[in-house]
Amino acid sequence: xxxxxxxxxxxxxxxxxxxxxxxxxxxxxxxxxxxxDAGALxxxxxxxxxxxRSVLAASPEGAVVLLDLGSAALALELALEELxxxxxxVVRVSRGALVExxxxxxxxASGGGSLASVVSASETPAGRxxxxxxxxxxxxxxxxxxxxxxx
Amino acid sequence: MSxxxxxxxxxxxxxxxxxxxxxxxxxxxxxGDGDHGINLDRGFTALEARLSAxxxxxxxxxxxxxxxxxxxxxxxxxxxxxxxxxxxxxxxxALDAWPIDAGPPVARVAAALRAAVDxxxxxxxxxxxxxxxxxxxxxxxxxxxxxxxxxxDLADALRQAADAAEAGARATRPLLATKGRASYLGxxxxxxxxxxxxxxxxxxGALADAAAGGV
Numbered sequence: 097x098x099x100x101x102x103x104x105x106x107x108x109x110x111x112x113x114x115x116x117x118x119x120x121x122x123x124x125x126x127x128x129x130x131x132x133d134a135g136a137l138x139x140x141x142x143x144x145x146x147x148x149r150s151v152l153a154a155s156p157e158g159a160v161v162l163l164d165l166g167s168a169a170l171a172l173e174l175a176l177e178e179l180x181x182x183x184x185x186v187v188r189v190s191r192g193a194l195v196e197x198x199x200x201x202x203x204x205a206s207g208g209g210s211l212a213s214v215v216s217a218s219e220t221p222a223g224r225x226x227x228x229x230x231x232x233x234x235x236x237x238x239x240x241x242x243x244x245x246x247x
Numbered sequence: 248m249s250x251x252x253x254x255x256x257x258x259x260x261x262x263x264x265x266x267x268x269x270x271x272x273x274x275x276x277x278x279g280d281g282d283h284g285i286n287l288d289r290g291f292t293a294l295e296a297r298l299s300a301x302x303x304x305x306x307x308x309x310x311x312x313x314x315x316x317x318x319x320x321x322x323x324x325x326x327x328x329x330x331x332x333x334x335x336x337x338x339x340x341a342l343d344a345w346p347i348d349a350g351p352p353v354a355r356v357a358a359a360l361r362a363a364v365d366x367x368x369x370x371x372x373x374x375x376x377x378x379x380x381x382x383x384x385x386x387x388x389x390x391x392x393x394x395x396x397x398x399x400d401l402a403d404a405l406r407q408a409a410d411a412a413e414a415g416a417r418a419t420r421p422l423l424a425t426k427g428r429a430s431y432l433g434x435x436x437x438x439x440x441x442x443x444x445x446x447x448x449x450x451x452g453a454l455a456d457a458a459a460g461g462v
Binding site: 101107131133134136138139140141142161166167170171173174225 | 284293317319320322323324325326328330332333349370371372427428436
């Protein structure tokens with residue numbers, strides 16, 4: 097099964113997300129690299145490299161990395177440069193939103209999806225299917241459900 | 248450049264980052280996320296601890312810069328950690344790759360600084376004029392290269408580089424930020440110094456002072 101690696105500024109955030117993924121996809125291997133070496137908010141290339149390597153050691157099919165924002169991409173790039181070509185060949189990075197993308201990726205991976213299909217699933221636009229189709233597009237709070245047409 | 252100068256530089260940089268922690272953070276609070284000084288201080292404090300924990304008296308410049316790069320990359324946390332870490336690692340590799348007796352020390356240090364600055368530009372997909380650390384670093388590397396060409400000694404060349412970085416950092420005030428967190432502010436980024444350019448000038452000033460100390 098393709099594994100996931102979560103990269104972000106807060107280890108607590110990633111642990112929470114990993115718990116959600118365990119529920120959605122039992123048996124899925126999920127590595128996390130959150131915060132700095134000293135446990136502060138931030139990202140750390142050495143921690144990311146360790147997480148990717150340890151996941152690859154247990155998952156020869158490879159891993160898809162999901163990340164949050166800002167410096168995460170810079171630290172990730174530094175970390176992935178250290179990989180051997182054989183490791184690099186089985187790692188993919190997703191542009192998807194961290195939470196929604198990881199849940200979709202987890203479901204796809206647990207269904208036996210390939211690296212490519214897990215990336216593709218994770219990159220489904222995050223805004224879709226989070227709210228009902230009839231929710232106002234500007235985000236305004238609608239009236240009671242009974243008042244909406246079609247219900 | 249000897250390992251002793253590198254150690255002196257990193258220690259001086261650590262003490263100046265600590266002294267400027269609040270100033271750098273205030274600059275960052277104006278146009279970023281308000282953690283630049285805190286982050287850099289955390290990284291340089293960790294670096295100081297690692298330097299103190301080993302016998303650095305016989306270590307060469309390249310491996311010391313690589314140690315600094317790995318430490319900064321892992322402990323600073325923000326974009327500046329990845330960028331400065333990349334710069335230190337690239338400088339280390341350039342020093343290690345420099346053939347023995349290939350020109351004077353100033354040429355070797357200029358090549359290392361060029362590799363460092365190119366590494367930052369490549370990782371950040373940035374260039375001068377975008378209100379980043381490159382606005383201090385690119386003039387600095389151009390200054391040391393020019394000084395090397397006319398045969399300046401290392402301490403003089405690094406002083407000229409540090410002066411160019413200082414001027415470059417001051418010149419970021421009217422610039423519009425188009426990279427990093429400051430770019431979210433658009434035109435409101437105009438009128439503030441770029442914290443990364445200011446910290447770059449601080450680091451190069453410390454390097455010039457360490458080299459002038461003749462360690």
